Amino acid sequence: MVKKNWVKLDIPEKQVGVHTWSAEHAAIAHEGAMSTTGKEIPARPWAGNALDEYDFAARYAEAFKETGSFRDAFVAMSEGYGELAQENISDRIWDWPRATVRKNGEVVTQPRDIVDTGTLRDSYSHEVLEGSQ
Amino acid sequence: MNVAELRLSLSHLLVTELGKYPNNHPSIWVYGGSSQPPGRSDGLECLIREHPEVAARASSGGQRYKPQKWEILLRNWSKSSKLSIAIAKVENRFPVQRYTYLPATENTLEQARIFIYDPIMVNL
Numbered sequence: 326m327v328k329k330n331w332v333k334l335d336i337p338e339k340q341v342g343v344h345t346w347s348a349e350h351a352a353i354a355h356e357g358a359m360s361t362t363g364k365e366i367p368a369r370p371w372a373g374n375a376l377d378e379y380d381f382a383a384r385y386a387e388a389f390k391e392t393g394s395f396r397d398a399f400v401a402m403s404e405g406y407g408e409l410a411q412e413n414i415s416d417r418i419w420d421w422p423r424a425t426v427r428k429n430g431e432v433v434t435q436p437r438d439i440v441d442t443g444t445l446r447d448s449y450s451h452e453v454l455e456g457s458q
Numbered sequence: 459m460n461v462a463e464l465r466l467s468l469s470h471l472l473v474t475e476l477g478k479y480p481n482n483h484p485s486i487w488v489y490g491g492s493s494q495p496p497g498r499s500d501g502l503e504c505l506i507r508e509h510p511e512v513a514a515r516a517s518s519g520g521q522r523y524k525p526q527k528w529e530i531l532l533r534n535w536s537k538s539s540k541l542s543i544a545i546a547k548v549e550n551r552f553p554v555q556r557y558t559y560l561p562a563t564e565n566t567l568e569q570a571r572i573f574i575y576d577p578i579m580v581n582l
Contacts, residue, residue, distance in 0.1 A: 356558050358566040359533055363498060368571070373558075377511070 336395045341454045342403030344372065344410065348448035354439060367420055369439050371413035379406045400453050407451045414439045414446045459576050461488055461508060464528055468504055471547055475540040477501020502540045505531040510576060525577045527555055534568040545570050 346355075357368030381402055388401035417438045424434045427441040440446055459467075469476070469486050476484040477499040485499030490508030510526040530548070534541040548554060555575040562568035 352560055353566065356560050356569070356571055358560065358569065360565055361567060366566075373556075 334395070337399070337455050339456055340396070340399045340403075342399070342406065343452050343454060344403075344407050345450045346372070346445060346448050347450070348445040351445055351448065354445060365422070367422065369419045371439060372410045375406060375410040375413055379409050381406065396455075403453055404451065407449065411446060411449060459528075461506060461510075461528075464530075464574075465506055467551070468506065468530065468548075471551055472502070472504060472544050475502050475544045475547070476504060477535060499533070499535045501534070501536045501538060502544060503533045503535060504544075505533070507531075511573075522580050523577065524580060525575075528574040528576055530572050530574065532570045532572065534562070537562075541568055541570060545572070548572055548574075 348354075353366060355368065355370050355372060358366045360366070384405045385398050385402040388398035388405075389395065392398055392401065415438055417436045419435070419437050419439060421433070421435040421437050424432060426432050429441055431441075465486060465488055469484060472486070473484070476486055478501070479485050479495060479499055480497035483496070485495070485501065485503040486506070487495040487503070488506045488508050489495070495503070495505075507529040510528050512524050512526040532541055532544055532548075545557065545559070549557075553575040555573040557570055557572040559570045560566070560568065
């Protein structure tokens with residue numbers, strides 16, 4: 326009789342990374358908007374673009390090699406996505422149709438970053454939820 | 459699918475939801491070039507980005523997989539509930555990758571940004 330020693334892998338049933346920008350203007354800055362008077366606020370989808378740019382699978386595999394843990398690899402992967410999204414806020418990559426005097430006094434044209442007072446960038450939080458739901 | 463086919467398909471799909479531009483044409487417009495819509499819509503407006511977003515990835519067998527997606531923006535210039543009907547119709551008709559919805563505020567219009575998944579394979 327052949328005896329096999331199975332290694333029980335510690336795989337979380339479900340993990341969810343939740344990335345939140347709680348600044349009041351976050352939704353409009355990300356999605357853009359049209360004012361009721363017809364003035365357009367362009368979309369600057371820092372989080373959506375990061376979804377397309379970030380190689381989740383590669384980062385997960387890399388983190389698993391580093392940690393040997395599926396749980397920790399997911400956390401590292403999720404953190405990496407958040408870092409990329411935050412970089413997108415700070416990078417001068419966004420179109421804007423007109424010059425603007427920001428609250429901090431800076432006159433900006435385009436391409437521009439999405440950092441004025443830093444409220445948006447500083448409002449970021451990240452958590453990883455775990456469970457069966 | 460090219461942008462003309464997408465526009466035609468959406469104009470048929472949303473024929474009862476779309477508002478009209480001042481020239482009395484249905485308010486559906488391909489944007490990204492130099493031309494602007496011919497005025498404000500009186501109801502629901504559908505804006506289609508001229509070029510799909512493409513991220514090419516290498517594949518096997520001398521082919522390349524291009525996971526492209528189309529971005530469409532629905533804006534509601536009226537107080538009607540047609541935007542939610544339009545979102546449901548688009549979701550039923552196309553493989554929607556994701557969409558975001560912003561309700562109307564005192565200062566901004568109700569809108570939804572929808573990404574339609576349209577992957578293609580090209581021979582190298």
